[in-house]
Amino acid sequence: MKHWKLTLPVGLLALAALTLWIEPAFADKLADAIAKAPQGSGPGQIDPSKPAGFLGINGAPEVNLILAFCWAVWVGWIFSTVGAFGGVMAGVGHITVYGLGNYAKSFKSTAPQLNKLVTDSIRVSNQWLVGLSALISSFNYWKMGRLVLPLAVSLGAGSIVGSWLSVTLSQGKVSFSAYQGYFGLFVLFLGAYLFWGTTSRAQAGKKQAKEAARAFEETVKRQKSGEKVDTKALGVKVTSISLTRVTFTFYGVQFGFNPLIPFIGGIVIAGVAAFLGVGGGFLLVPFLTNVAQLPMYLAAGTSALAVLVGMITSITTFMSGGVSIHWHLIGIELIGIVIGSVIGPRTSKYIPDIWLKRLFIVLALYVGARYVLRGFFAINI
Numbered sequence: 001m002k003h004w005k006l007t008l009p010v011g012l013l014a015l016a017a018l019t020l021w022i023e024p025a026f027a028d029k030l031a032d033a034i035a036k037a038p039q040g041s042g043p044g045q046i047d048p049s050k051p052a053g054f055l056g057i058n059g060a061p062e063v064n065l066i067l068a069f070c071w072a073v074w075v076g077w078i079f080s081t082v083g084a085f086g087g088v089m090a091g092v093g094h095i096t097v098y099g100l101g102n103y104a105k106s107f108k109s110t111a112p113q114l115n116k117l118v119t120d121s122i123r124v125s126n127q128w129l130v131g132l133s134a135l136i137s138s139f140n141y142w143k144m145g146r147l148v149l150p151l152a153v154s155l156g157a158g159s160i161v162g163s164w165l166s167v168t169l170s171q172g173k174v175s176f177s178a179y180q181g182y183f184g185l186f187v188l189f190l191g192a193y194l195f196w197g198t199t200s201r202a203q204a205g206k207k208q209a210k211e212a213a214r215a216f217e218e219t220v221k222r223q224k225s226g227e228k229v230d231t232k233a234l235g236v237k238v239t240s241i242s243l244t245r246v247t248f249t250f251y252g253v254q255f256g257f258n259p260l261i262p263f264i265g266g267i268v269i270a271g272v273a274a275f276l277g278v279g280g281g282f283l284l285v286p287f288l289t290n291v292a293q294l295p296m297y298l299a300a301g302t303s304a305l306a307v308l309v310g311m312i313t314s315i316t317t318f319m320s321g322g323v324s325i326h327w328h329l330i331g332i333e334l335i336g337i338v339i340g341s342v343i344g345p346r347t348s349k350y351i352p353d354i355w356l357k358r359l360f361i362v363l364a365l366y367v368g369a370r371y372v373l374r375g376f377f378a379i380n381i
Contacts, residue, residue, distance in 0.1 A: 029322050030055060030117060037111035044110035054100060054326050055121060061099040065332045071097055072333035075129055076340020078363075079281060080137040081300065081347065085363055086307075087278025088187055090126040090333075092367060095180065104176040112175070117323070119176045123277025124318040125325045129337050130279035131311030134304045136341035141301025144345065145235015148302045150246045151292065154259040155284065155302075156309030158266020163313035166274035171321045174275075177375050183276050184371025190282055191364025193290075213295040215251035220350065236298070250298060257292055265291070270310040274317075279307040282364065300345075 034057060037046045046058055053060030071093045079086025095101035104118040141147040219234065238248045247256040265287050273280030281303045288299040373379040 030057075030114075030324075033111060033114040033117050037107065037114050043106040044108070046111075054098075054103070054329070055118065055324075056326075061103050063098045063100075063326075063329050065329070067097065068093070068329055069332050069336040072129060072336025073340040073343075075333075076133045076136075076337040076342075077344045077347075078340075079130060079133045079279070080140070080304070080341040080344025081351070085282050085360060086133050087126050087130040087273065087276070087280070088183075088282055088363070088367060090129040091122070091183060091276075091278055094122045094125055095183075095371075101176065101180060105180075108175060108177060115176055116172055116174060119174055119179050120171060120318065120323045121325055122176075123179070124315060124323050125330060126277045127274075127279065127311050127315050127318070128325065128330055129333055130281075130307060131315060132334050132337045133341040134279060134281075134308035134311060136338060137304040137345060138301065138308055140342070140345040141304060144301070145233075146250075146298055146301045146345075147305060148236050148248060148250075148255075148294070148298055149305070150238060150241060150248070150259065151257060151262055151288075152302045152305035154262040155266040155269075155306035158263040158268075159270035159280070159306055159310035160313045162267040162270030162272075163274040163310045164317055166271040167314055167317040167321070170275050171318065171323065179277070179375070180371050181375025183278075184368050184373070184375055186272060186276060186368075187282065187364050188368025188372055190286065191361050191368050193286060195361050195365070210295070212250050212253040212255075213297060215253065216295070216297050219251065250295075255292075255294065262287075262292070266306060266310075270314075273307075273310060274314040280310055281307050282360075285360070 034046055038044070039046050039048060041047050041049075041059075048058050050059035051062070052058050053062040071089075075086050075089045075093065078089055100118065100122055104115055104122065107115040107118070138147065138152075142149070215234075234251045236248055236250050238246065239254070240247045244258055244260070245256060246259055247254060249255070269280045269283040269287065272283060284303040284306055285296075285299045288294045288302055289296060294302070
């Protein structure tokens with residue numbers, strides 16, 4: 001515990017120091033992009049008469065910090081509760097709630113370089129929030145015995161490869177409209193897939209997950225009635241490890257997996273997540289619940305640790321490539337993330353497994369449809 005408390009601030013300070021060291025590289029790129037943008041008061045123009053806003057650009061949106069804090073609490077809560085959707089909700093905040101999406105999009109024709117720089121800044125800003133939430137959530141779920149460490153490590157190893165490749169190949173090359181459209185497309189597909197997963201046909205093969213979820217929920221009921229139960233002892237216990245098979249138990253139910261499958265899954269998922277500028281939990285959770293056949297109570301914590309590894313890789317690659325963030329905004333958001341991430345694991349156990357999935361599906365369908373129409377067809381809903 002003491003080691004963790006020391007490592008957390010040291011790790012965050014080291015990453016922050018790296019970003020400050022490479023900040024001049026981004027400043028040069030940003031100054032060059034601003035210089036090339038037309039001046040004026042219309043859309044897609046830089047207005048020198050207006051105060052500096054996002055990224056210090058004159059006339060850019062000035063985000064209400066109270067709103068940013070409240071939204072970040074929500075982002076931390078949803079990610080730490082479901083093990084996913086933190087990056088998607090962070091993206092919704094930066095793109096829509098704060099108005100940064102429309103601002104970036106306005107430069108599509110007038111200043112393409114500035115369009116792409118702001119887009120990359122939004123992508124990595126999302127990941128800063130998710131990375132901190134994943135760090136806090138991982139430790140909380142590990143203490144509760146609800147994190148499958150070997151599975152998270154296999155996914156995380158793949159995430160390193162996928163995140164690095166995706167950022168390296170896409171940085172500075174994605175317009176905001178394309179980013180928003182693909183963002184929505186992946187989320188919409190996910191929502192449809194998860195909806196199918198709740199049907200009787202899909203549920204038929206999830207006997208172990210259902211059994212474990214029932215055992216967990218019964219234990220929570222016993223605790224609420226005043227009975228003392230050692231939940232840590234009932235949590236994840238690894239029973240065997242080999243190169244081709246890992247087995248573990250959770251509340252008396254046995255599970256197993258081949259480490260190679262989550263490693264490959266981690267490469268693909270992290271690659272998609274890094275491109276979208278999100279954590280990847282919205283793909284990891286379906287992978288864990290539908291492919292690995294885990295109950296949602298295990299998916300959240302296991303997903304969080306895998307996301308953390310991918311976020312460290314992705315953020316470092318983005319920042320070393322000359323992309324930066326608006327520090328005042330991110331600083332306030334990170335405080336909100338801490339609060340939401342601490343609350344999430346303590347409240348999720350009181351929400352039935354099926355309702356966590358339904359919440360996930362509703363959010364995915366709405367956000368996905370909205371951004372696909374907005375990004376590819378310029379239609380607002």
